[in-house]
Amino acid sequence: MKFAVVVFPGSNSDHDAHYAAQQVLGQEAEYIWHKDTSLKGADVVILPGGFAHGDYLRTGAIARFSPIMAAVKTFADAGGPVLGICNGFQVLLEAGLLPGAMLRNKSVKFVCEHVIVKVEQTDTPFTLACRPGQTLRIPIAHGEGNYYADPDVVARLEKNGQIVFRYTNAAGVPTDDSNPNGSVANIAGLCNEQRNVVGLMPHPERACELALGSADGLIVFESALKAMTQGAVAAAR
Amino acid sequence: MTIATDVLERHGLTPEEYQRIVDALMREPTQTELGIFSVMWSEHCSYKSSRVHLKTLPTTGPRVLQGPGENAGAVDIGDGLAAVFKIESHNHPSFIEPYQGAATGVGGIIRDIFTMGARPIALLNSLRFGPLEDPLVRRTFAGVVAGIAGYGNSIGIPTVGGEVAFDDSYTGNPLVNVFCLGIAAHEDIIKGVASGAGNPVYYVGAKTGRDGIHGATMASAEFDEKSAEKRPAVQVGDPFMEKLLLEACLEVMKTDALVGIQDMGAAGLTCSTCEMGSRGGAGVDIDVSLVPQRETGMTPYEIMLSESQERMLMVVKRGREAEVEEIFEKWDLHAVRVGEVTTDGRLRVRNHGEVVAEIPNRSLTDDAPLYRRPMSEPAYIQAAQQLSLASLGKPAAPAAVLMRLLASPTIASKRWVYRQYDHMVRTNTLVMPGMGAAVVRVKGTRRALAMSVDCNGRFVYLDPYAGAQLAVAEASRNVACAGATPIGATNCLNFGNPEKPEIMWQFARAVEGMGAACSALDIPITGGNVSLYNETDGRAVLPTPVLGVVGLVDDAEAVVRRAFQAEGDVVVMLGETRDELGGSEYLKVMHGLIRGVPPALDLKREAALQRVLVEGAARGAIRSAQDCSEGGLAVTLAECCVGTGLGAGVDVQSVASAAGFDDVSTLFAESASRVVVSVAPAREAELLSLAARAQVPARRIGVVTGDRVRIAIDGRTVIDEPLADVERTWATAIERCFEPANAIA
Numbered sequence: 001m002k003f004a005v006v007v008f009p010g011s012n013s014d015h016d017a018h019y020a021a022q023q024v025l026g027q028e029a030e031y032i033w034h035k036d037t038s039l040k041g042a043d044v045v046i047l048p049g050g051f052a053h054g055d056y057l058r059t060g061a062i063a064r065f066s067p068i069m070a071a072v073k074t075f076a077d078a079g080g081p082v083l084g085i086c087n088g089f090q091v092l093l094e095a096g097l098l099p100g101a102m103l104r105n106k107s108v109k110f111v112c113e114h115v116i117v118k119v120e121q122t123d124t125p126f127t128l129a130c131r132p133g134q135t136l137r138i139p140i141a142h143g144e145g146n147y148y149a150d151p152d153v154v155a156r157l158e159k160n161g162q163i164v165f166r167y168t169n170a171a172g173v174p175t176d177d178s179n180p181n182g183s184v185a186n187i188a189g190l191c192n193e194q195r196n197v198v199g200l201m202p203h204p205e206r207a208c209e210l211a212l213g214s215a216d217g218l219i220v221f222e223s224a225l226k227a228m229t230q231g232a233v234a235a236a237r
Numbered sequence: 238m239t240i241a242t243d244v245l246e247r248h249g250l251t252p253e254e255y256q257r258i259v260d261a262l263m264r265e266p267t268q269t270e271l272g273i274f275s276v277m278w279s280e281h282c283s284y285k286s287s288r289v290h291l292k293t294l295p296t297t298g299p300r301v302l303q304g305p306g307e308n309a310g311a312v313d314i315g316d317g318l319a320a321v322f323k324i325e326s327h328n329h330p331s332f333i334e335p336y337q338g339a340a341t342g343v344g345g346i347i348r349d350i351f352t353m354g355a356r357p358i359a360l361l362n363s364l365r366f367g368p369l370e371d372p373l374v375r376r377t378f379a380g381v382v383a384g385i386a387g388y389g390n391s392i393g394i395p396t397v398g399g400e401v402a403f404d405d406s407y408t409g410n411p412l413v414n415v416f417c418l419g420i421a422a423h424e425d426i427i428k429g430v431a432s433g434a435g436n437p438v439y440y441v442g443a444k445t446g447r448d449g450i451h452g453a454t455m456a457s458a459e460f461d462e463k464s465a466e467k468r469p470a471v472q473v474g475d476p477f478m479e480k481l482l483l484e485a486c487l488e489v490m491k492t493d494a495l496v497g498i499q500d501m502g503a504a505g506l507t508c509s510t511c512e513m514g515s516r517g518g519a520g521v522d523i524d525v526s527l528v529p530q531r532e533t534g535m536t537p538y539e540i541m542l543s544e545s546q547e548r549m550l551m552v553v554k555r556g557r558e559a560e561v562e563e564i565f566e567k568w569d570l571h572a573v574r575v576g577e578v579t580t581d582g583r584l585r586v587r588n589h590g591e592v593v594a595e596i597p598n599r600s601l602t603d604d605a606p607l608y609r610r611p612m613s614e615p616a617y618i619q620a621a622q623q624l625s626l627a628s629l630g631k632p633a634a635p636a637a638v639l640m641r642l643l644a645s646p647t648i649a650s651k652r653w654v655y656r657q658y659d660h661m662v663r664t665n666t667l668v669m670p671g672m673g674a675a676v677v678r679v680k681g682t683r684r685a686l687a688m689s690v691d692c693n694g695r696f697v698y699l700d701p702y703a704g705a706q707l708a709v710a711e712a713s714r715n716v717a718c719a720g721a722t723p724i725g726a727t728n729c730l731n732f733g734n735p736e737k738p739e740i741m742w743q744f745a746r747a748v749e750g751m752g753a754a755c756s757a758l759d760i761p762i763t764g765g766n767v768s769l770y771n772e773t774d775g776r777a778v779l780p781t782p783v784l785g786v787v788g789l790v791d792d793a794e795a796v797v798r799r800a801f802q803a804e805g806d807v808v809v810m811l812g813e814t815r816d817e818l819g820g821s822e823y824l825k826v827m828h829g830l831i832r833g834v835p836p837a838l839d840l841k842r843e844a845a846l847q848r849v850l851v852e853g854a855a856r857g858a859i860r861s862a863q864d865c866s867e868g869g870l871a872v873t874l875a876e877c878c879v880g881t882g883l884g885a886g887v888d889v890q891s892v893a894s895a896a897g898f899d900d901v902s903t904l905f906a907e908s909a910s911r912v913v914v915s916v917a918p919a920r921e922a923e924l925l926s927l928a929a930r931a932q933v934p935a936r937r938i939g940v941v942t943g944d945r946v947r948i949a950i951d952g953r954t955v956i957d958e959p960l961a962d963v964e965r966t967w968a969t970a971i972e973r974c975f976e977p978a979n980a981i982a
Contacts, residue, residue, distance in 0.1 A: 009569065051393075051480075054478075109656075110658075112659045112660055205664070211793070213669065
């Protein structure tokens with residue numbers, strides 16, 4: 001299976017996503033320069049963390065104009081699995097592949113620490129291997145991760161089961177104390193209606209080995225592998 | 238001499254130095270030449286007061302691939318790889334404009350590392366501020382931290398550790414020292430040289446503006462009430478531009494089309510051209526009208542002296558230009574040819590072809606003035622070394638003292654700080670910030686690197702020689718605690734005005750002490766930085782020679798953490814506590830005093846202790862290790878308990894002190910060469926015999942158990958606190974300083 005890791009000039013977690021897919025998961029992974037127009041036959045696309053074009057304007061606001069994004073959109077429209085991590089999530093919001101927007105953290109400070117998120121949906125290609133309600137300890141590292149959407153949009157997300165990850169305490173209960181950035185409804189990550197495009201602020205690629213403090217994030221990549229294998233089996237039938 | 242005194246003063250030059258310029262040129266300088274000399278001969282660029290002393294430092298060793306004199310030092314770490322690292326100060330700009338001052342400091346040190354052909358993988362910093370009760374200090378502190386975060390986070394290099402300390406002397410002159418480490422293959426290390434007549438000289442990166450003109454000169458003067466007017470001399474950072482430069486330069490370096498490369502830091506285009514020429518024994522001929530400019534009407538003087546950030550100068554092999562230009566185009570950067578290398582050893586600056594400056598490179602670099610400034614022992618030392626504990630009255634209860642010390646911002650958790658730094662990007666961080674030495678793994682190998690930056694300015698103030706030795710001992714001990722063998726160091730020497738004989742004496746004694754300690758512990762210093770004139774209104778900061786030590790762990794899986802790991806483990810104290818309260822955090826926090834003599838240090842014993850730590854870790858015998866420093870044994874034990882939530886009960890031997898101070902000395906003395914380790918019960922005998930063979934005092938003092946921090950002295954319990962209270966006090970002290978009730982002052 002092949003992962004494509006899109007590289008914007010200011011991406012800085014591209015190496016980490018590539019390493020997780022290739023060295024930890026043992027799958028093929030390829031960097032795709034943002035000026036490219038082809039995803040080169042990848043099975044899964046990752047938009048990594050970073051500051052795509054410096055993000056002095058608004059996070060991800062310029063990245064959506066990068067040539068590669070047309071290919072990503074086509075890939076997503078055809079049902080291909082796309083994962084946006086941190087800045088990649090912000091880019092997906094700006095590109096209209098996911099609903100809502102990001103505000104500055106409620107604390108008005110950059111926050112880097114391990115948080116707990118609960119997996120609320122296990123029917124996306126990036127949560128397939130999770131148990132429903134499973135909690136994951138994964139780091140966040142962002143200054144603008146305060147997710148916002150209008151109340152009716154949030155209601156729709158809730159109704160459609162599009163809220164994939166929520167910040168919770170260790171017991172899996174979403175509380176104000178466990179919300180690190182002020183996100184509405186403790187939303188840490190969501191998917192589109194077709195469920196193949198997932199964005200999240202926490203960094204699963206930074207939590208793939210116990211030596212780094214947590215290996216809980218690996219299941220996100222394992223899910224993608226499982227999804228592709230099942231998909232291949234289904235296609236063969 | 239025909240030049241006006243005020244012109245010289247504005248350029249920070251003395252009449253003698255001016256005469257020297259005339260002699261070197263054999264004529265009066267042009268205005269552009271005067272500007273060039275003024276920045277290159279500034280203290281910041283020329284090290285004119287410090288060089289004679291720095292030469293005495295040990296800088297060689299079997300692992301040293303690059304010593305002082307280049308953009309950064311480099312040491313061999315095995316597997317054909319090198320660790321490239323350096324520390325630098327950005328004190329003056331950070332006081333004038335905290336956010337940008339600190340941010341551009343980070344930008345500068347990162348450029349120094351990737352300029353050598355290394356990919357930067359870790360940042361640390363060593364920060365000093367005044368007391369946090371002062372709202373202006375809080376503003377500076379918050380601004381500096383935000384600036385470091387803003388730059389490092391964006392460029393994607395993790396800030397993995399460091400130290401922050403607070404003392405009144407830094408109120409008007411904070412210290413912002415930033416350390417960066419990168420990894421390069423030996424054969425990829427590239428230097429800042431210009432050679433090969435006719436090779437083109439390229440400029441790449443941000444456009445040149447009027448910002449930062451005379452920044453180096455500013456950094457070579459004291460502060461006074463007019464310092465705020467110098468704000469235009471502080472540059473503004475653009476981490477995205479630096480990210481582009483970083484990636485593009487590393488890509489260009491893979492092609493072998495470069496002869497040399499140097500960043501434009503202090504003294505900008507001036508420094509990079511003449512230093513590269515001087516190192517290569519060549520001349521450099523540039524035309525400033527070709528330099529990309531973001532303002533109109535800039536004079537050659539302004540272009541040569543600008544310190545605009547994120548700019549690089551490269552010498553490219555003739556015939557390889559297109560290759561290099563193409564890579565920069567990929568990153569949307571435009572490399573511009575601004576001149577070429579010549580054979581005459583001169584820096585020739587043209588403006589639209591007309592020569593506006595022509596100076597022998599060597600007169601700007603190696604032949605710059607060198608001063609052996611007068612020195613005298615400061616009058617304060619004798620008095621400050623006198624300490625009468627008896628005059629301090631009856632000491633407070635040990636438990637209350639422990640809580641006060643844990644809440645002291647110098648000792649308290651720096652979570653408020655490092656939570657703002659991305660410390661995990663690049664997925665190498667094995668030990669999180671705030672838990673002892675920073676440790677990152679080296680991908681593609683089994684190895685890891687431990688890093689620590691340390692200095693206790695109080696010890697250096699009381700005895701510069703001993704204090705600098707203690708800084709070396711502490712920094713290297715910290716990496717040894719992680720299981721790493723110290724293999725190299727970089728120093729950042731922060732002192733006051735060197736024209737004062739007392740300051741110069743502090744400086745010289747500290748360098749002597751640092752050199753002796755590094756020699757004894759076999760740690761070469763491969764480069765660094767000197768920051769003088771750290772004074773405001775005539776008052777100097779505590780002398781603060783910070784040492785950054787890099788240690789190598791052969792097996793990343795053997796890295797030792799600071800916190801206790803398992804209930805029932807045995808707690809062992811390596812080293813001995815003596816009646817040494819001089820310069821302690823106890824005296825400062827409880828009595829507001831910086832007095833006495835610093836703890837004694839036996840470098841042979843220190844070396845033996847560090848060997849035990851490294852071997853114990855390699856064998857897997859040591860489960861946790863924490864150095865005893867600020868706050869003494871009691872604070873160290875508390876620190877070992879936080880993090881994993883495991884308490885401990887220990888019983889230590891009393892230390893005899895002045896009447897009524899036995900317990901204080903036992904618990905809070907800061908004797909050197911001590912470490913608290915924990916071992917699995919089955920490995921206790923092994924560790925004790927390892928220590929005995931190395932003649933390191935070692936004694937079982939207790940066990941990891943329960944959820945309280947319990948300390949007894951000769952069987953008498955003196956501290957017994959719930960760990961939750963201990964942890965809360967320690968973890969929230971700095972945050973509490975920012976709570977609204979405190980913020981209104």
